[in-house]
Amino acid sequence: MIRQTYIVLTVILILCSLTTANRCPCELVVNENPTISNTDLASLSSFMDDDSTKDYIVQVADSIPSTNEDQEMANLYPLIRQRKSLSTTRRRFKRPSWAAVGKRSFTLIRKRPSWAQVESGTYYVPIDGPHQNYVDYIRTLPLNPLPEVYGFHSNADITKDQQETQTLFDSILLTLPKQTTGGEGRTPSVVMDELAADILSKLPADFDTEAIGKKYPVLYNESMNTVLRQEIIRYNRLTSEVRKTLADLRKAIKGLVLMSSELEEVFNAMFIGKVPNAWAAKSYPSLKPLGSYLNDLMARLKFLQNWIQNGPPFVFWISGFFFTQSFLTGVLQNYARKYTIPIDKLAFEFDVLQEDNDMPNRPDDGAFIKGLFLEGARWNKTTRVIDESLPKVLFDALPIIWLRPGITENFATVNTYSCPVYKTSARRGVLSTTGHSTNFVLLIELPSDQTKRHWINRGVAALCQLDD
Numbered sequence: 001m002i003r004q005t006y007i008v009l010t011v012i013l014i015l016c017s018l019t020t021a022n023r024c025p026c027e028l029v030v031n032e033n034p035t036i037s038n039t040d041l042a043s044l045s046s047f048m049d050d051d052s053t054k055d056y057i058v059q060v061a062d063s064i065p066s067t068n069e070d071q072e073m074a075n076l077y078p079l080i081r082q083r084k085s086l087s088t089t090r091r092r093f094k095r096p097s098w099a100a101v102g103k104r105s106f107t108l109i110r111k112r113p114s115w116a117q118v119e120s121g122t123y124y125v126p127i128d129g130p131h132q133n134y135v136d137y138i139r140t141l142p143l144n145p146l147p148e149v150y151g152f153h154s155n156a157d158i159t160k161d162q163q164e165t166q167t168l169f170d171s172i173l174l175t176l177p178k179q180t181t182g183g184e185g186r187t188p189s190v191v192m193d194e195l196a197a198d199i200l201s202k203l204p205a206d207f208d209t210e211a212i213g214k215k216y217p218v219l220y221n222e223s224m225n226t227v228l229r230q231e232i233i234r235y236n237r238l239t240s241e242v243r244k245t246l247a248d249l250r251k252a253i254k255g256l257v258l259m260s261s262e263l264e265e266v267f268n269a270m271f272i273g274k275v276p277n278a279w280a281a282k283s284y285p286s287l288k289p290l291g292s293y294l295n296d297l298m299a300r301l302k303f304l305q306n307w308i309q310n311g312p313p314f315v316f317w318i319s320g321f322f323f324t325q326s327f328l329t330g331v332l333q334n335y336a337r338k339y340t341i342p343i344d345k346l347a348f349e350f351d352v353l354q355e356d357n358d359m360p361n362r363p364d365d366g367a368f369i370k371g372l373f374l375e376g377a378r379w380n381k382t383t384r385v386i387d388e389s390l391p392k393v394l395f396d397a398l399p400i401i402w403l404r405p406g407i408t409e410n411f412a413t414v415n416t417y418s419c420p421v422y423k424t425s426a427r428r429g430v431l432s433t434t435g436h437s438t439n440f441v442l443l444i445e446l447p448s449d450q451t452k453r454h455w456i457n458r459g460v461a462a463l464c465q466l467d468d
């Protein structure tokens with residue numbers, strides 16, 4: 001009896017060590033992807049294999065504080081940050097199921113490389129063998145992995161190179177002397193004074209909140225009025241800061257007031273074409289350099305000015321909102337109040353239209369929006385699904401999208417990719433007190449003829465504004 005138990009136990013032990021040995025090589029390869037290296041693969045395995053958990057992972061991805069390693073990886077391939085969950089990455093590395101492993105003999109297991117390749121054939125689970133086999137295999141791996149290893153489009157290499165160049169130039173700028181004297185006669189002080197004067201002359205006056213409050217009063221059936229008023233308060237706060245710092249800077253350059261450390265920061269930032277911290281602290285997120293930032297700011301102010309003068313536009317320029325989430329809530333709230341449906345039962349459906357810029361009228365319900373750019377994929381107007389990016393085209397402008405509110409449980413299930421919308425390409429933000437991210441806006445469902453996994457691995461996201 002004891003002998004039998006002993007034999008059974010030994011068999012179990014051998015089986016266990018076999019499966020563990022089989023697992024090792026898989027982990028070796030999966031660990032190529034640092035986004036998951038800190039995760040206990042085995043314990044997450046069953047959890048992650050379940051498709052329904054994916055959305056959950058996507059949602060928390062925005063709020064999890066990133067590790068240093070994540071950060072390094074994000075610098076290398078910025079697209080990798082979001083949307084890449086363990087399951088989507090691992091599925092690209094095929095591996096035998098547990099059941100199959102149990103049944104296979106040693107000779108069959110030796111064939112494993114053919115089961116475990118990504119597209120190029122360079123990355124696979126190496127053949128079982130002594131330690132040296134694995135080391136030899138790892139030595140054959142390229143020093144600079146291609147984007148496809150991470151499931152990216154080859155355009156991701158361009159994005160990575162741009163990022164590296166940007167970092168290099170930023171470092172060079174830091175070493176630049178700030179106060180050069182003599183030269184061509186125009187000192188930095190003179191140049192900055194002219195620049196400040198130029199910006200001040202272009203900046204429109206603050207919005208008249210009182211007059212706008214009268215024209216667009218708080219109405220039960222029109223939440224957009226409230227949205228507009230809140231936006232105006234936020235923009236006024238930003239433009240008055242810009243105006244104040246610029247005026248002070250000019251005085252400081254003339255020697256009329258003290259050049260405080262804040263003003264010096266404004267001076268230095270403007271000198272190298274960056275947005276001063278004092279503005280950024282009061283601003284919507286933006287990665288644009290100073291010139292484009294100001295152009296973008298003027299365009300936003302003009303968008304609101306048009307709204308104030310001519311009433312709400314037929315198509316809302318979604319990039320123009322300071323706090324985009326309040327606009328989205330406003331649209332839902334209008335619908336909820338019109339049809340007396342509780343707002344928490346409502347969500348949006350998304351119709352991507354053929355038009356790019358203008359619509360002849362307002363939709364009966366919901367809102368038309370424009371101004372989104374797709375990164376990592378593009379919209380195919382013929383087939384009306386998302387399609388692979390064209391080579392060397394990093395961003396593709398999405399046509400007008402109709403945000404159509406409806407009761408969530410009545411939505412038809414179609415094959416879509418839940419594309420996250422971010423304000424900037426940083427694709428990360430901090431959670432504010434309202435529970436909203438400073439960068440993530442919402443998920444839009446885009447029709448797709450590929451699996452969700454494909455686009456998640458591509459890191460496809462929509463951006464409200466570009467970096468230049």
Ligand SMILES: *[C@@H]1O[C@H](CO)[C@@H](O)[C@H](O)[C@H]1NC(C)=O
Binds near residue numbers: 219
């Ligand atoms: C909202 O209600 C007011 C008065 O109750 C009405 O005059 C106005 O036309 C309504 N607006 C909309 C957009 O339904």
Ligand SMILES: *[C@@H]1O[C@H](CO)[C@@H](O)[C@H](O)[C@H]1NC(C)=O
Binds near residue numbers: 379380382
């Ligand atoms: C859309 O996709 C089809 C089929 O893949 C392709 O032939 C066509 O060129 C694409 N059109 C556009 C505008 O990208």
